[in-house]
Amino acid sequence: xxxxxxxxxxxxxxxxxxxxxxxxxxSSNFYALHWYRWETAKSPEALFVxxxxxDEKKKGRISATLNTKEGYSYLYIKGSQPEDSATxxxxxxTDKLIFGTGTRLQVFP
Amino acid sequence: xxxxxxxxxxxxxxKGKDVELRCDPISGHTALYWYRQxxxxxxxxxIYFQGNSAPDKSGLPSDRFSAERTGGSxxxxxxxxxxxxxxxxxxxxxxxxxxxxxxxxxFGPGTRLLVL
Numbered sequence: 001x002x003x004x005x006x007x008x009x010x011x012x013x014x015x016x017x018x019x020x021x022x023x024x025x026x027s028s029n030f031y032a033l034h035w036y037r038w039e040t041a042k043s044p045e046a047l048f049v050x051x052x053x054x055d056e057k058k059k060g061r062i063s064a065t066l067n068t069k070e071g072y073s074y075l076y077i078k079g080s081q082p083e084d085s086a087t088x089x090x091x092x093x094t095d096k097l098i099f100g101t102g103t104r105l106q107v108f109p
Numbered sequence: 110x111x112x113x114x115x116x117x118x119x120x121x122x123x124k125g126k127d128v129e130l131r132c133d134p135i136s137g138h139t140a141l142y143w144y145r146q147x148x149x150x151x152x153x154x155x156i157y158f159q160g161n162s163a164p165d166k167s168g169l170p171s172d173r174f175s176a177e178r179t180g181g182s183x184x185x186x187x188x189x190x191x192x193x194x195x196x197x198x199x200x201x202x203x204x205x206x207x208x209x210x211x212x213x214x215x216f217g218p219g220t221r222l223l224v225l
Contacts, residue, residue, distance in 0.1 A: 004151075031211065032211045034214075041218070042218060043112065043215075043218045043219070044152075044200070045216075046213045046215070049211055049213055093210040094210060095157070096142065096154045096165060097142075097144075097152075098154070099144075099151045100151055101149075
């Protein structure tokens with residue numbers, strides 16, 4: 001059974017703080033790792049698809065890194081804003097997505 | 110263009126009743142996926158369609174669950190004789206081509222099912 005773990009489970013930060021979370025996944029038979037943002041009452045929104053060891057992707061204040069040899073990815077948010085409050089999901093990809101349980105981020109003004 | 114839509118957005122039903130959940134994928138998307146998230150759990154894969162066929166039904170939790178897709182478009186997930194443990198958010202996603210590891214999946218807003 002493929003296991004994808006995310007930590008921490010939840011995080012509360014002040015506006016302006018930078019933060020990061022971790023996704024751990026199986027390091028064998030790696031194809032791709034996906035990051036999604038899921039705001040309450042909305043659809044999960046794709047952030048990044050990462051495929052290469054050492055990959056680094058950036059979208060505005062959000063960036064992600066990938067280490068396929070050791071099986072982890074970090075998501076960073078620089079200068080968190082209240083609108084960043086959401087659950088951040090990572091998913092290990094085979095022919096389907098195997099999701100972690102997510103990190104729930106709350107940013108207080 | 111329009112995204113993935115799902116209906117109903119919320120459904121409350123009594124234990125033992127059948128329910129049907131509908132998904133309209135993005136027009137032209139070949140692959141369609143169903144997932145669910147039970148309370149306190151991660152998103153769990155249920156079934157995947159390539160066109161109208163379902164090459165992977167491995168995630169369906171029991172034979173009370175079935176799904177079909179017609180015309181390469183709309184999909185219906187049916188749960189027969191619902192149980193309280195079926196209560197969850199059911200999410201549908203679609204992707205442009207034949208699926209695959211690196212293709213982004215575009216999600217609908219989900220159907221929140223509560224079985225009393």
